[in-house]
Amino acid sequence: xxxxxxxxxxxxxxxxxxxxxxxxxxxxxxxxxxxxxxxxxxxxxxxxxxxxxxxxxxxxxxxxxxxxxxxxxxxxxxxxxxxxxxxxxxxxxxxxxxxxxxxxxxxxxxxxxxxxxxxxxxxxxxxxxxxxxxxxxxxxxxxxxxxxxxxxxxxxxxxxxxxxxxxxxxxxxxxxxxxxxxxxxxxxxxxxxxxxxxxxxxxxxxxxxxxxxxxxxxxxxxxxxxxxxxxxxxxxxxxxxxxxxxxxx
Amino acid sequence: xxxxxxxxxxxxxxxxxxxxxxxxxxxxxxxxxxxxxxxxxxxxxxxxxxxxxxxxxxxxxxxxxxxxxxxxxxxxxxxxxxxxxxxxxxxxxxxxxxxxxxxxxxxxxxxxxxxxxxxxxxxxxxxxxxxxxxxxxxxxxxxxxxxxxxxxxxxxxxxxxxxxxxxxxxxxxxxxxxxxxxxxxxxxxxxxxxxxxxxxxxxxxxxxxxxxxxxxxxxxxxxxxxxx
Numbered sequence: 135x136x137x138x139x140x141x142x143x144x145x146x147x148x149x150x151x152x153x154x155x156x157x158x159x160x161x162x163x164x165x166x167x168x169x170x171x172x173x174x175x176x177x178x179x180x181x182x183x184x185x186x187x188x189x190x191x192x193x194x195x196x197x198x199x200x201x202x203x204x205x206x207x208x209x210x211x212x213x214x215x216x217x218x219x220x221x222x223x224x225x226x227x228x229x230x231x232x233x234x235x236x237x238x239x240x241x242x243x244x245x246x247x248x249x250x251x252x253x254x255x256x257x258x259x260x261x262x263x264x265x266x267x268x269x270x271x272x273x274x275x276x277x278x279x280x281x282x283x284x285x286x287x288x289x290x291x292x293x294x295x296x297x298x299x300x301x302x303x304x305x306x307x308x309x310x311x312x313x314x315x316x317x318x319x320x321x322x323x324x325x326x327x328x329x330x331x332x333x334x335x336x337x338x339x340x341x342x343x344x345x346x347x348x349x350x351x352x353x354x355x356x357x358x359x360x361x362x363x364x365x366x367x368x369x370x371x372x373x374x375x376x377x378x379x380x381x382x383x
Numbered sequence: 384x385x386x387x388x389x390x391x392x393x394x395x396x397x398x399x400x401x402x403x404x405x406x407x408x409x410x411x412x413x414x415x416x417x418x419x420x421x422x423x424x425x426x427x428x429x430x431x432x433x434x435x436x437x438x439x440x441x442x443x444x445x446x447x448x449x450x451x452x453x454x455x456x457x458x459x460x461x462x463x464x465x466x467x468x469x470x471x472x473x474x475x476x477x478x479x480x481x482x483x484x485x486x487x488x489x490x491x492x493x494x495x496x497x498x499x500x501x502x503x504x505x506x507x508x509x510x511x512x513x514x515x516x517x518x519x520x521x522x523x524x525x526x527x528x529x530x531x532x533x534x535x536x537x538x539x540x541x542x543x544x545x546x547x548x549x550x551x552x553x554x555x556x557x558x559x560x561x562x563x564x565x566x567x568x569x570x571x572x573x574x575x576x577x578x579x580x581x582x583x584x585x586x587x588x589x590x591x592x593x594x595x596x597x598x599x600x601x602x603x604x605x606x607x608x609x610x611x
Contacts, residue, residue: 339456366458368595375459380387 135162137300137330138183143197145178145354147190152178154354156197160347165322165331167341167362170351171377176334179351180302183332184219185212201300217244220293224305226285228277228292233260233269236277236288240296255295262328263291264321283314290321294329301325303333307340319344338378342366350374390455397447397468398523404440404475405519407433409512411482412578416508419489419571420501430486437479441472460592467592471522474581474588478515481574481581488567503550504571507543510536511578518585527593533586540579547572 138160145153153175160166168176178187185206187193199206206215217240229236237256246252256273260266265287269280277288286306293301303322307315322331322344335341341348342362349359350371358365358374369375376382411433418427448469451457457465514536521530551565551572591597 338458342458367462369459378458379461380390 136160137162137202139198139200139203141198143179143182143195143199145175145182145187145196146192146194148192152354153182156354156356158349158356158359160330160332162330163326163328164346165326165333165344166347166349167345168332168334168349168351169336169338169341169378171382172336174351175354176349176351177304178354180304180332180334181221183300183302184216184221186221188212217296218298219300219302220296220298221302221304222286222289222293222306225309226282226289228280228285228288230276230278232274233277233280233288234273237291237295240292244296259291259295260288262294262325263287264317264324265291281314283310283317286310286314286318287321290318290325294325298329300330300332303331305334305336308336315340338366350377352377390451390457390461393447393451393455394461394464397444397451397465400440400444400447401468401471401475401519402523404437404444404472405515407437407440408475408478408482408515411437411479411486412508412512412515415482415485415489416505418486419492420505422489422492424490427486427489430482434479434483437476441476444468444472460595463592463595467522467588470588471518471585474584475515475519478578478581481578485571485574488571492564492567501568503543503547504568504575507540507547507572507575507579510540510543511575511582514540514579514582515585518582518589521586521589522592525589525593527590530586530589530593533583537579537583540576544572544576 136159138158140159141157143153143156144151156175156179168180170176181187182195182199183201183206187195195207201215201218204210229239231239234256237259238252241252241255246255257266257270260269265284268284269275269288272279277285280288286309290301290306307318310318319340322333325331326346333341333345345362347359348362348365350357350365350369350373352373358369358371360370365374366378369378411430414426414433415430417423418430448465451465455461514533517529517536518533520526521533548569551569555562555565587598
């Protein structure tokens, strides 16, 4: 089932057109990977999926962004949109507070004050992010005391704490070592049972390992989108083949 | 050295070894049939020795391909090229074994009188040698038409196989005392027919490397099951 349906999407930063006539469907309970050389528009598009680009001055967007059939650039509550669509960034960015408070931050913002309820949310989120066993005895310690890989999983737990439907991940493992990367990839594979995941990655092997669908971007356009196995063994477009085989980019 | 340059140079090594393996196989088929027809036991022994080289080349190519897969993580056309080479060498090695098996019968049959009406066996050998050569050439030159032509060539081999089989059945009926030798010739007939099948397999992997679709998969989708 389609979660996001984007059609004729164009995006400008002032005079510069960063996305041109983008059309893509993102399916429920799947991992969709965006690949392409730097500056091709993949991070711009992922940030548009929960209107993070609203914060950028001079950003103008046209086209249709349907989330479950509803236009996210229409008359909707942006805070509620960001509750439904969580985001994890390239560099782990825990708040300078305890592990517990990092995860409880979102639910508290959305009005949950009951301690027992918050405890349950924190535990479930940390379990779902596969970090509970490593931090259950140090929930009151600073999140900054965690390793880079643990901090990134904490950020995923923080994103999960508000029960989103979609998880956007912009190069979530590019700053991590191979062990932490492996844990995040295993986690993504688990999370797609409950969430729809969109990931930007520069790592071709990562895209083949974790994604069901891949979209290749070049100069603000989607050149090819298809099932990951098919796109990486038999791409239809020569530009895709040239990029993924390292002939350019 | 950039990733592409290293990849291209490693793939060239695979190509060179494939051509070398192919040449040894052509000679092995040629020699085993010559040994059979001329009852030349020494030549048959040479086929045994060339099989050792063919086996070594298979291991070398396999090692190179696995190294490319591990070091270069090829995708798309590169991935298909390397995986096709990995599959093709299994068929080439089996062809080498079959030439050796024919040489084995040549030594067993040595010294006795040859069964008449054998002109079709060298004819089959000529066709399968060309098929093996074409299969490897099609891979090296990414020649889809040549790869697909192997199916037609194999039809001719199958036709000759049936003719030789009918001749041998008639011969056994007429000269039952020659039955043991006729059965050995029948085995040789079968080995040549199998070499044709292996060459067709090579052509199919070449087609996969070029188009991304294995022809057996198309047939399977069309028929609900694969063609044997």
